Amino acid sequence: LADFTYIWTAQGWLYAAAVMDLYSRRIVGWSMSDTMQARMVSDALLMALWRRGKPAALMHHSDQGSQYTSIAFGNRCTEMGVRPSMGTVGDAYDNAMAESFFATLACELINRRSFKTKAQARTALFTWIEGWYNPRRLHSSLGYLSPIKFEETFVANNDRAPSTGLPTAALRSSQATHAAVD
Numbered sequence: 788l789a790d791f792t793y794i795w796t797a798q799g800w801l802y803a804a805a806v807m808d809l810y811s812r813r814i815v816g817w818s819m820s821d822t823m824q825a826r827m828v829s830d831a832l833l834m835a836l837w838r839r840g841k842p843a844a845l846m847h848h849s850d851q852g853s854q855y856t857s858i859a860f861g862n863r864c865t866e867m868g869v870r871p872s873m874g875t876v877g878d879a880y881d882n883a884m885a886e887s888f889f890a891t892l893a894c895e896l897i898n899r900r901s902f903k904t905k906a907q908a909r910t911a912l913f914t915w916i917e918g919w920y921n922p923r924r925l926h927s928s929l930g931y932l933s934p935i936k937f938e939e940t941f942v943a944n945n946d947r948a949p950s951t952g953l954p955t956a957a958l959r960s961s962q963a964t965h966a967a968v969d
Contacts, residue, residue, distance in 0.1 A: 789816075789849040790885035791828060792892065794912070796902040803912055804831040804854075806847070807888060808839070811941075812926055813934035814888070814916050815839055819909050825857040836867060848872040850882050891920075 791804035802823045806816035816835025820827035832847060847864060849855040851873045864871045874881040896915045902908040922935045929937040 788882065788885045789828060789831065789847060789855070790882060790889060791823075791831075791852070791854070792889045793823075794897055794902065794908050796905050796908050798903075798905050801902075801905045801908045802827055804828045805885070805888065805916075806831045806835040807885060808835075808934075809884065811934045811938045812884070812888075812929060813921050813938065817912075817916055819912065821905065823854065825854045825859040825863075828854045829860055829863040832863070832867070832869065836869075841868060844870070846870045846872050848874070848882070849885075850874055851876055891924075895919075 788807045788809050789805065791802055794801045794803060799821070800823075802820050804818045804820075804827045805814050807813065808815045815838050816831040816833070818827050818830035818834065820830075828849070845868070847869050849871070854860060855871070855873060861871065892912075892915065896911060900911065902911065921933065923933050925931045925933060926937075932940065
């Protein structure tokens with residue numbers, strides 16, 4: 788599931804795209820850009836694939852923003868073997884978890900600070916996603932576990948991850964990458 792948001796800084800707008808694994812609510816790909824172009828959402832998808840690998844059948848769901856409906860993004864999905872999926876125009880319900888993620892980001896980070904530079908906003912967003920949201924923020928829908936803890940619990944008890952269909956070794960590898968960042 789994917790979407791993006793805008794972050795105001797004294798230097799102008801910074802745009803941030805994110806790709807969420809619906810099973811664990813983990814942000815597995817993200818990208819930031821000074822411009823609101825298709826490359827930003829493609830880069831977030833590329834990060835997600837780099838972190839998780841690609842199962843035989845992968846669907847990327849988004850709204851019908853121009854970045855996601857662009858020929859460039861469509862071509863990138865085809866190159867990567869990813870099936871794009873989009874909700875109907877004006878319907879936020881099927882993209883509600885992405886909207887919820889960005890509302891949480893706004894409430895917990897963006898609305899509490901003012902950023903003098905885009906670099907400050909980039910650092911704060913990176914720290915919030917990789918240092919707070921994924922490893923520590925508790926989710927009621929995950930039994931009050933963080934996305935990473937939820938995945939670790941699943942991996943400890945199963946051989947394959949239902950969200951990706953990949954062997955849990957892919958999740959273990961993703962968790963090891965995160966641990967190296969900590």
